[in-house]
Amino acid sequence: MKILIKNGRVITATDDYFADVLVDGEKISQIGQSLSDPADKVIDAAGKLVVPGGIDAHTHLDMPFGGTTSADDFESGTQAAAFGGTTTLIDFAIQTKGQSTLAGLETWHRKAEGKAAIDYGFHMIVTDMADERLPEMGRLADEGVTSYKLFMAYPGVLYVDDGTLYRTFRQAGENGTRICMHAENGIVIDEIVKAAIKDGKTEPKHHATTRPTRMEAEGVYRAISIAEVANVPLYIVHLSCADALEEVKRGRARGVDVMCETCPQYLFLDDSYYEREGMEGAKWVMTPALRHKSNQDVLWKGLALGHIGNVATDHCPFCFKGQKELGSGDFRKIPNGAPGVENRMSLMYHGAVVQRRLGLNRWVEITSTAAAKTFGMFPKKGTIAVGSDADIVVFDPNRKETISVNNPFTHHMRVDYSAYEGFQIQGFSDVVLSRGRVMVEGGKLATTGGGRFIKRARAGELLR
Ligand code: URP
Ligand code: ZN
Ligand code: ZN
Numbered sequence: 001m002k003i004l005i006k007n008g009r010v011i012t013a014t015d016d017y018f019a020d021v022l023v024d025g026e027k028i029s030q031i032g033q034s035l036s037d038p039a040d041k042v043i044d045a046a047g048k049l050v051v052p053g054g055i056d057a058h059t060h061l062d063m064p065f066g067g068t069t070s071a072d073d074f075e076s077g078t079q080a081a082a083f084g085g086t087t088t089l090i091d092f093a094i095q096t097k098g099q100s101t102l103a104g105l106e107t108w109h110r111k112a113e114g115k116a117a118i119d120y121g122f123h124m125i126v127t128d129m130a131d132e133r134l135p136e137m138g139r140l141a142d143e144g145v146t147s148y149k150l151f152m153a154y155p156g157v158l159y160v161d162d163g164t165l166y167r168t169f170r171q172a173g174e175n176g177t178r179i180c181m182h183a184e185n186g187i188v189i190d191e192i193v194k195a196a197i198k199d200g201k202t203e204p205k206h207h208a209t210t211r212p213t214r215m216e217a218e219g220v221y222r223a224i225s226i227a228e229v230a231n232v233p234l235y236i237v238h239l240s241c242a243d244a245l246e247e248v249k250r251g252r253a254r255g256v257d258v259m260c261e262t263c264p265q266y267l268f269l270d271d272s273y274y275e276r277e278g279m280e281g282a283k284w285v286m287t288p289a290l291r292h293k294s295n296q297d298v299l300w301k302g303l304a305l306g307h308i309g310n311v312a313t314d315h316c317p318f319c320f321k322g323q324k325e326l327g328s329g330d331f332r333k334i335p336n337g338a339p340g341v342e343n344r345m346s347l348m349y350h351g352a353v354v355q356r357r358l359g360l361n362r363w364v365e366i367t368s369t370a371a372a373k374t375f376g377m378f379p380k381k382g383t384i385a386v387g388s389d390a391d392i393v394v395f396d397p398n399r400k401e402t403i404s405v406n407n408p409f410t411h412h413m414r415v416d417y418s419a420y421e422g423f424q425i426q427g428f429s430d431v432v433l434s435r436g437r438v439m440v441e442g443g444k445l446a447t448t449g450g451g452r453f454i455k456r457a458r459a460g461e462l463l464r
Contacts (some may be wrong), residue, residue, distance in 0.1 A: 001025065001040050001436065007392060008045030011360045012052065013369035013384050021050055023338045023390040026435040031386060041438070043431055045394045052382045052383050053087025053118075053347045053391030053434065055371035058237055058261065064336030067326060071317045074115040076414040077341060078451055081414045082118050082439040084342035085429030087391040088454070090371070090380050092149055093122040094158075099459040101126065101136050112169070116288075116451030118434045119391070121375065123147045123180055125233045129159055129168045137171045137463060146376050149237065153186035153287060156324035160223050161324040165226050172231030176458035178375070180235045183244070184211065184288060195334060204281035205274035207290035215309025216288050217243035220281050233459050235374060236260035236412050238314045241286040249307050259374065260336040261310040262299050264340055264347045266288065276356060282324040283417050285334040286314070302359050303366060310370040311348055315341035317415040338419045340405030342412055343403060345393070347420065349427035353397070376457030380464055401428055409443055427463035431438065 003023040010019050010031070020035040021028060029222070030037065063070040072080065074091075081089055093108035095101040099122050108122050124140055126148050151158040152163055160168075172179050192210045200211070220236055224247060227234035239245060239260040251258045265286065270293040274281040284290055302308035316337025318324055327334025348367050352358035358366075372382025379388050403410045403420045409428070411418055422427040432440040437447050457463040 001038065003041045003043065003396060003433065003436065003438070004035060004037065004039035005043045005045050005050055006391065007427060008048050009366050010050045010384050013361055013365035016360060019424055021384065021392065022434045023433065024403070026390060027389050028384065028386055028390050045393060048430060049360070049395040049397055050384065051393050052368045052381070053393050053396050053432065054085050054367045055088040055377070055382060056081060056086045056315065056341055057090045057310060057371040057375055058263070058314045059089045059091045059341055060316040061296050061338060063092070063291060063316065064339065064361050065316070066318070067333070068318060068323050070215045070337065071323065071415045072315070072413055073111040073405055074143070075117070076314065076412070078117040079445055079448070080342040082434065082446070085345035085393040085395060085432055086341060087118045087393070087432065087434045087453065088377065090121045090123055090375055092125050093145070094125040095127050097127045097227050099139055103134070105140065106141065111289060112451070116281050117439060118451045119454050120137060120451055121377070121454040121456050122297040123149050125149045125158065127160065129164050131167070134167065134171045138175050139167070141175050141177050144453070146458050147180055147235070148172055149180040149182065149185070151182040152223070153182050153184040153189070155186045155190050157340055159186050162222070162226065163458070165396065166230055168406070169226055169230035169232045173230050175366035178235055178459045179227060180237050181223040182238070184217040185218050186437060189215055195411065197306065197330070200463050202269055202330050204285055204331050204334060207285045207334065208271050210273050210288045211287070213243040213291060216241055217247050218249040220244045221255045224248070224256055227258060227387055228256045233257040238263050238288060240266040241291045241295045245298060245302050245307060252307065258282070259309040262276045262303070262308050263312060263314050264344055265338060266369070267296055267351060268420065268423070270296065276311045277329055277463045279325060282334045282420065284338060285324070285327070285331065285336055286316070286338045287336045300351070303362070305360055309366070310374060311366045313340040313344050313369070313462060315339055316335070319416045321416055323372065339413045339415045340419055342410065343420055345430050346425050349395070350409065350425045354426045376459065376461055377454060377463050379462065381454070382454060390436040392433040393429045395427065396429050396430045399428040399430070402421040402423065415417050
């Protein structure tokens, strides 16, 4: 199948020009002026942007967590992603404590295979790492799982101690792979939480009041220090606040290989959402918690100056009815996480380009190219170039929509609320191609299934 995308404005992380793009099978085969090759389908992209498909490097699909399971599985989550212009996800497989990481990987392959509509990779969440298990990490890398996530938060669930951090960091460094870190001092936070509950502070807002930004900053500082000694590239996930960013800047200034991602929720939402009536605030109970509004400008500036290198969603949806409600009367029981995989590209276009904080190239970089480069998928993914996968979004920079759970154009996630309800946003995807297949066109899903697992390269290596 050949598809010719005509008359569009091609934007990559570095380029901006008008051209036609020819897709032959799964790949981009030609880029040029007035291409006239015969094609099975022609897409007129006049007035539109032609950009690489978005890459969301942080999702939790079909994940058991907080006594329930995240509401999107690999079918609904990847379809919603495609509607929003995202054509690659990196989800988190989990090692069950005491069991093999390879068994965890197998479980996540079974969840995704045959269901995913777009391509996907896995990070591995490490929940323990006895010495005798260390060789498994090399086998995971050979299988294309070249990054690991560890948690300083959630004691008794996903938390690991500093010794485990160091052992895993060192092995990851030796294998040429990358560490992703949930950096928050969960042990101290648990003490603050205990005291709050004792004082009768049980409403959703106390999820936030018990998680000071300083405890995130301390986690970031500690993770960077351990990574520096263990000699491993570090990626801080879901960085939420100025205090934590300051530690990243300090580490980078002294030459540590550390970068960080933030998420749309920390750029667009703030802790006033927890003040809503009754249990309503539970919709935004996530970790780290939403912060004071003053942090938002600092994060946007971090993106502009390059201190923050990527934007992912941490999409971890739980329905309000029946899931978030589990924490009625005790905020500790609210499953942590919020939906967003479908909204990232548009929110970031609006906040970056429409609101003039960042340029078009940087928008593409932080929503696609940076993730491809950081996580061993470039130049197969993350750019518009001859030979790259035809993961292409024809993006309408002028289309305006109000994001709502009730807007069939903005909500395909299997969750009964939108974290961005009522946001008036400009810039939406029009046609979405995943490896040369038309996934979305005219607001309709054109293809189901067909997503493939991506065997990612090691840190800094190319993937073709
Ligand atoms: O609240 C969140 N972020 N839930 C997902 C798990 C995590 O920490 O990323
Ligand atoms: Zn996390
Ligand atoms: Zn997460």
